[in-house]
Amino acid sequence: MCVSLSVLLGCSCCSTVDETLENVSRGLASRMKKEKSPWAAGRVGDIDFIGTSKTRGKFVRVRSNTDPVQIYQMLTEEWGLAPPHLVVSLVGGDELAQMKPWLRDTLRKGLVKAAQSTGAWILTNGLRFGITKHLGQAVRDHSLASTSSKVRVVAIGVTPWNMIHNREALLTSNYNKVDEPTAYKPQDLPHGSVYSLDSHHSHFVLVEEDPNRPGATSEMRVKLLKHISLQRTGYGGAGSFEIPVLCLLVHGEPKILKRMYKGIGNSTPWLILAGSGGVADILVTLMNRGCWDMDSVHELLLDTFPNAHHSTDISNWVKLIQKILDHGHLLTVHDPEQESSELDTVILKALVKACKSQSQEAQDFLDELKLAVAWNRVDIAKSDIFNGDVEWKACDLEEVMMDALINDKPDFVRLFVDNGVNLGEFLTYGRLQELYWSVSEKSLFHNLLLKKYEEKQLLLGAARTPGPPGHHPPETGERKPRFTLYEVAKVLKDFLHDSCKGFYQKIPTEKPAKGRLFHSQKNLPELEQRCEHPWRDLFLWAVLQNRQQMANYFWAMGPEAVAAALAGCKILKEMARLESEAESARSMKEAKYEQFALDVFGECYSNSEDRAYALLVRRTHCWSKSTVLNLATEADAKSFFAHDGVQALLTKIWWGAMTTDTSISKLVVSFFCPPLIWTNLIKFSEEEFDNRNNREECVELDSLDTEKALLMTDDDDPLDSSSGDPAAQSCASVWWRYLIRRWRRFWNAPVTVFLGNVIMYFAFLFLFTYVLLLDFRPPPPLGPGAPEIMLYFWVFTLVLEEIRQSFFTDEEMNILKKFKLYVEDNWNKSDMVAISLFVIGVSCR
Template sequence: MSSINEISEVYALVPHVKQTKATWAELVKREVKNGKLKVAACAVYSKKEENNVQPNAQCICGRIAREHSFNGDPKIKFRGAQKWLPKLTIETDVTHYGQSKSGARFIRCDVEKNTFETLFQIICDDVVNKPKLIVSCYGGAQYFSMTDILEREFMNGIGQVATTKDVWILTTGLNSGVSHLIGQGIHRNTLLNENTWKPIVIGMSHWGTISKSTREALKQQAPSNRSTDSQHTLTFCSENERNSLDKHHTHFLLLDDGRLNHYLGDDPRSKFVKTICNQTKCYAVTIIVEGGWNTLEVIQHDLDAERPVVIIHGSGRLANVLGNLLEKIRKIDTVTKNDVKKELDLCSSLYCFDQANEEQDIEMIQKVLAPKYRRYLSVFKLDRDVSLTNTIFRAVLDTQNDKEDYKELLELAVTWNCLDGAIDIFERIKSSKVGSSNVNIQDGVRKYYPNLFEKALKENRPLFVDYFLRQYYSPLETTAFVNYRDKEESNSTTISSENYDFEEKNCVRYALEFIVEILYKNNDKESILTHPVPRSLLELDDLYFKLIGPYAKSFYRRKKRTLKRFCEGLSTFCYPSPRTVLKLNGAESETEILLQIVSQIPLPSVYECEMTYGKQEMLRDIFLWSVYKGYIDMAFVLLLQIKSRISAALVAASMAHRLSLMSHNSYLRSIYMEHRTALEEYATACIDICYKHNERVACELISREIPLFGNITCMQAAIASDNIPFVNTECFDQFLHQQWYGHLDSASIKTIWEIL
């Protein structure tokens, strides 16, 4: 047989076809060419007659005559118009689009005639993904203040939400107010955490409201104003300039209806969200931070569309008024005018000086707080709720009570790390099974466990892993095995001992395949270690040998590793080098002959385990994988499920120690060293407590061989990784003292000689 190194060499020689995606400029050009993207330009004045009109004449659009960019025949008859009308504009092709040095994409397009389906499709093609949740964050447009604790929680929460897979954030995109705070929170979370999902933060604003210097900088991206087409980028203006664009957003949709210094209503945002939901069947939620009277329009649009709204209580102004009212009334109570007036009197910054407008605003508040909308309104209070992230995801899941696609909702709960929401869904499933004949209520819930448990492992959700294990779920019941068992049960009508043994062997095979193929091969960290990711059970066994040390025997084979290595080394002479084969065959296509070689080399495809493999062994492999991946919280959750916890912690500390040495950068080295220290402290604390309880048993405990970890002892694991805290414990010292005076039995003395 060929060695693993030879096989890896062949795969390395096979050239990969690099898939290139279209750039942002190319995507926009394509839609402009198809006539799907237009921009509105005021046609009241034109450059053609700039010598025949007063250059400083004021136009209804907010510009003076000489600032108009329109080149056609002007609509002279509308120069005396007192009210803006869409017919004052004319459609032109989109020319202002591009990309900044920070990577942010932008486009200026029509707010009236443009279809949001086109904009959504361009963004999807750019990020190569579709959302499962879109979060709109609106409220305070300018300067507002929150308490330091609430601001920190909001920034942490919105940062965690934005870095959750398949979540898009939608704001005004300006460098002030809530959108600027969100940009800072997301950027901070991205820097402090190693996230595999790049946040998608979309800013939707009116072209006429951003600063003049920012508009001029964006205009330089017009194809007619730049010499190069794809490499030219710009830098946004200073973030201290008012109404500039926030540099931490990824996309900007600058909508233009032809007017200047005009603020958009909420209609474009609501239509854009509705378009996304219709196209992808995703979920949507809106977060209200502070806010004024205009924010009521945002809330009303979402409630009419049955989209949940989360109000940040304590953020100021309208959010405080609505939060207080929702806290005081019950689900079925109606809000009276007196209730609203009392709250408005306590909020002087939201006071309305116009009596007519005040009555209208009170009616608006009463409308959004109507009992029929109450299920879609949630309030986040810092001193009551667990976290903002949990409140947001619970608000989405709680509004899906009528939906019976439990599998999709549960998967979303795992992705969003919302355990409370998942538990509520499990309760709904149990309630739906009550009264059904021939249906085990618990089985109706447990059938979702295998898929959700595997998803929780891959997405690092320790809360869910802990929950499933506490529900006595066996990780041996992998999704692949459950599907195989269900198929066999439907095809077979007889049960025999042979069928049971065969099923048990298949259970182990599928479990080992899951460990190697799903957990280790799907490694999202690029080049963490100096050796390749294990591609087979043999390579996984060899990886354990490198990371744990020489004292542990094979976890899966009864043969010694030395014999296995000798056989693998000898097998390299059985197959010639791939480069030699190429020279001898004189093939026309190098790729063709390489692929032929790869197909002929026998790969280890069967996951056979010669050792006993049960639930504890499966937990051991998942535990060691979590240490390998750096998921320390999950590692401690799994550690509590392993019977030999002290030896498990010592072995894991040894792995973390060697992983830190193999890491390419200082950040990963420090992370693994922190994990090593935590595991060493846990093992040391456990043995100290055992020693205080019973000295003799504790001494025997550290010298006993642990079959679960290749018959390694705690002493061997500690010595192999230079575990100084564990070696300096009283128990370790007492063990050596007893050995010196001959107080140990022959088995313990034999173990000591093996260590030495």
């Protein structure tokens, strides 16, 4: 075992076999710890920094010719680091013992903040001196100020082994206790050849350089950056874009130029910090001049580095600077004293600039666009990507559109829609199903979907041929269930009832068998089929996850805004009742969809009362032919019902064709004396004639249903629709039509129906009391009497009504579920108890 890792660990006592880090990436490191191999301590393990700041890091010691592929695998697989969304390599600054205040702020408020917000890695030399020491202090300050343990800055040191102070402690300590971390005490040392490791870095790659190859650590760092830039990462699922790599140049000695040129050869962008001195200021000066000659570069080098007198070195530096400046598209200057932009903004602009210089094709900008989505920088996407230089097609934006939806980036969704994404063509049932797959496992909605999924699995299991006793189907492991639109429709059914009937179903070609559930797996639409109502479907998807900003955008863009707002109000009220997490429940309760519905309807009502009335009672296309009043009733929208326009319509419907100022006394008198209907005692509205003259204005609002609901008219009445010349019609036919019309309008009015129900209720009580107290006859043949038989028949009609309410409904579900739904209503429970007691009483009779 000791022999097999000689090259990986760079151990002089076990260097007979040339084997790389591949074994470690396959899990060999963990096995070696268990076997307690003597070489493991001090070469792969943890390091405890002792002193004022007690921190722990991880380290591995490698040779300079180790494959960077294996180092990256060690970082991500063995040490569990998430693949970064950005890698920033800090170059230069080793000579900065005293740092300027603005440069310290750039590190603390700029680089560290940008790394935290973008999920970036920061690569340094890992030593406690120069700018790396100040960066470590900035990382420490950030970790102390952060309230979340999950939010941390990953600082990785790629450190030359021969520059580490007290490196023997990493070799000799804890040989026999490989599971224990190595103790290391960092110290502040004067400028020299060795320095302590910085205790605020979390991971170290310690490189043992070949004495015959000075600077091999820098070469390894360049190769590691190149390898990382070829990897792909993502957010919210599988990898989707190449990891961007950027080098940040601060100050810098002339020896940096060779490393910088090699990085540019790998197409790595460089961000130069103006005002930091050294090579950085030389490059900034020459870039600002635009044109220059070799003599001026020579003078700048001598002025900046007066100790450099060797002409050969200076000539080589001048040539390197010339080659570097030839790749100006990879160089970006940032002056923190003159610019107010955040560093993450500058970094992203530098990456976009490097891409723009190479191509103007939309496909070549996708990685930068995905990076902007990952960082949620819609401002940069607008100014640098969607600025008219690149012609974007809808198909180019489909992948990033899915990323923006899954990762809850409403601003990007709006941007993509504005720049060519047609939701009608983009959203298929397959993509909608993928969106539901991305639901967080910790959310209430995921639990509801899982419950419906398990119910479906039980039904499918019961439908299969049962096995022998004690037989159980094989376990599928911990694989995450793939929900279908079947489960989604079931959850929506629990919330919206009839208002979502038929969601995510095929149009039936034949009538389903009686008692069979129509909405089954076979009835799901084809996944390649485009969604019929994409705005509604995405609105529901966002509401069910309580993504209010996203839902607000889809609501504002979608049709039937009042109905959609009330549907969202109903869903969130139900979910707030089920939500166990207080913060989520409070957020759901604070959603303002009822107020949205009220505002939109109020605006409509102020423009046209008649059309606002039609809006309330028309059948919606997106919500299973439900009306706004139906949805408001389901949502228990008290504020909506309190609106003057809604109240006016309800009053109008309540009185039917009668005028709303009819007194109750006149109604009661006409009820008991029907001939008074044809007198002037009851006034009827004649608005139907005006409405019929303007029928064409309301065609788009389902005018036939609207007029019937508003005015309680019967346009299909053969007496009203008789053709012919009115002058040729006899006076008798006009008179009969008048009598029938008035009779029907009076008795069909809801207020009359309600009055009749109240009167009949008291009549039933009177009959019941009369039978019990005055006409309770003995059993046959002496009884029962006519009043008692009438009472039995009356109760029998009530039983038939309850049966109709429970079983003969439009619900497409089995009988047991219909009955369960019927029993859940408290009024139905009271009716059942009363009828049961009556039946018991009759039985005892």
